[in-house]
Amino acid sequence: MFQLSNEGLTKVKKELQRYESKDSAIIPALYVAQKENKGWISPDVIHHLSQVMDIAESKITEVFSFYTMFNKKPVGKYHVQVCCTLSCALNGARELADHLCHELKVRAEEMTEDGRFTISKVECLGSCGTAPMMQVNDRYYENLTPESAMNILRGLK
Amino acid sequence: METKLLSEHYHQDDFQNLAGYKKQGGYQVLAKALKMTSQQIIDEVKASGLRGRGGAGFPTGTKWSFLPKNNEPRYLLCNADEGEPGTFKDRLMMERAPHQLIEGMIISAFAIQSAKSYVYIRGEYNEPIRIVEKALREAYEAGFLGKNILGSGFNHEMDIYAGAGAYICGEETGMISSLEGLKGQPKLKPPFPAVQGYLRKPTIVNNVETLAAVVPIIKDGAAAYKKFGTEKSPGTKLFSLSGNVVRPGNYEVPLGYPLKDLIYKLGGGMKPGKKLKAVIPGGSSAPVLNAIEAERATMDYECLAQMGSMLGSGAVIVLDDSNCMVDMLGNLTHFYHHESCGQCTPCREGTGWLNKIVSSIMEGRGRLQDIDLLVKVADNMKGRTICALSDAAALPVLSFVQKFRDEFEYFVREGRSKVRGISYAQMHH
Incomplete structure (x- = not known):
């Protein structure tokens, strides 16, 4: 069963005090929990948050399911999100995403067998002037080519 | 400058x-x-x-x-x-x-x-x-x-x-x-x-x-x-220039600045051997301009509104002549379908249908009447919802079909892109 670390619990408690409405802490709490649960929100995460925050599971689930940044299934150690919306598509982003999938022998939205990578094709990340780009976990990599993107992934520990 | x-x-x-x-x-x-x-x-x-x-x-x-x-x-x-x-x-x-x-x-x-x-x-x-x-x-x-x-x-x-x-x-x-x-x-x-x-x-x-x-x-x-800009659009604006230009980036110019100067002078123009085909002047929700319209547009609220488009967020997306407009519209319908919050029926269902219809054309299953169906669905999505996302999804469809209809008809008839000469399956293995 998932449980927040002491540090995570302190963060969530702080968020509960931070806003005018307690419910506003749901998104920040989901972020804290996702980081501590290998990058995704499992049902037991929601159960635990519900108890810690004293907010109904249904309410947390509603928020969790609405937003794309909360992962609904396990993702690789490196979650590689390639923006494929128009400006990026005009600059070869879709081919870049396909290249990464081909090299890593994995389909988009699935995890590599070694658990290191998940390649996702996502919508606009606000990096249209430096397309194509990818977000690896929290970090943006811009002005990529299929080769440079693959080299970046190979260089990750 | x-x-x-x-x-x-x-x-x-x-x-x-x-x-x-x-x-x-x-x-x-x-x-x-x-x-x-x-x-x-x-x-x-x-x-x-x-x-x-x-x-x-x-x-x-x-x-x-x-x-x-x-x-x-x-x-x-x-x-x-x-x-x-x-x-x-x-x-x-x-x-x-x-x-x-x-x-x-x-x-x-x-x-x-x-x-x-x-x-x-x-x-x-x-x-x-x-x-x-x-x-x-x-x-x-x-x-x-x-x-x-x-x-x-x-x-x-x-x-x-x-x-x-x-x-x-x-x-x-x-x-x-x-x-x-x-x-x-x-x-x-x-x-x-x-x-x-x-x-x-x-x-x-x-x-x-x-x-x-x-x-x-x-x-x-x-x-x-107010010394900057036009009478109805005072001041400067940051324009995000992206797509098929040599120097994409953010450029701050007075409102009323000519779109062609933004693309050619500041943005360095098109890549070698490529011609301007279309411009989306105000973010993906703004109706597309063809090359002729883009040549005479100025970047202010009134000019773009008069041309049937809008200044929006000031995001200028430039498309060159190597692009298939059916494919690019498919990219946008996918976006809006993904982003509809699902609250209002015309938007939730409409964005889905728009995406399905464009996809079916791209996959070689399209019928000529599907092009009119796209227009009909899009028309029915406008002004009928709580927010503007539904309109934002409909406007690109209407403008793409109106201005590049031949590409949609060609795709239906031949099962492949008029511009790229290949099918959807070949474009995206």
Whole structure:
């Protein structure tokens, strides 16, 4: 069963005090929990948050399911999100995403067998002037080519 | 040539810090503003003709004056949920000049007599969030935020809220729902946020660039600001140029600037051997212009509206002649289908059907009547929903089909792209 670390619990408690409405802490709490649960929100995460925050599971689930940044299934150690919306598509982003999938022998939205990578094709990340780009976990990599993107992934520990 | 009213110092690394910002006169405008009355600031912003830079282009001073004239607590929300495809200017502003935004926000908050504001930043923007957080700490330490700011008796608290991935949260009432800890679904207007917004309290939602623009307006006055731009579109604007141009990037120019100069002079024009085919002038929701229209368009609210498009967020997406318009429309219908919040039937179902129909054409299963069906579905999505996402999804469809119909008909007849000569399966293995 998932449980927040002491540090995570302190963060969530702080968020509960931070806003005018307690419910506003749901998104920040989901972020804290996702980081501590290998990058995704499992049902037991929601159960635990519900108890810690004293907010109904249904309410947390509603928020969790609405937003794309909360992962609904396990993702690789490196979650590689390639923006494929128009400006990026005009600059070869879709081919870049396909290249990464081909090299890593994995389909988009699935995890590599070694658990290191998940390649996702996502919508606009606000990096249209430096397309194509990818977000690896929290970090943006811009002005990529299929080769440079693959080299970046190979260089990750 | 750019006209850098806002972005003059963006290339200086230390402009990101309080010390560097103050070196360029930072927070002196706040000191000036706090000696004015709230009404004087509102009047100045009204007189400047500043219009919302996020997409809708609503006059900022007018929006502020919708607040009830009483002592009810009110909130200021900065919309930094930049998500309109093609737009990356707010990100630049937050990364390069977070204090410019904060100063603009404190002045605006004083104008509307708000004691609390939030910067709602899209969750993917980790770097801007980190930078604005740091700038907020600096501003608090320096006494620009908190109690009795610069001895004026004005109190203001400012905080950041990170979104979690939803285009719809850029819609002001969707953003309010999200900040309240709900799904980011828009709310029916009226009541407008100025009357009943965040937690049902009067709330003003302004875009990053709008709030930053308040600084030069109060610094030099409305008359100086109005020297830039056109009569109905005063001031400068940051345009995010992307797509098939040699030098994509953010460029600040006066409103009314010729689109062709933006593309060819500032953006370096098309890549070798490529010709201009189409331009989406105001973010993906703005109806597309063909090359001939693009040649004569000027970047202001009235010219683009007259041409049946819109200035929107100022995101200029340039397409060259190597692109298949059916494929590109498919890219957009996929986006809107993904981003519909699902609340209103015409949008939830309509965006799905638009995407299905374009996909079926691309996959070689299209019929000629499907092209008219696209138009019919899109027509039925306009003006029938709580927010503008449904219209935003319909407009590209209508303009793409109207202006590039031959490409859609060719795809149906031949099962392959007129431009690229290959089928969808060959395009995307």
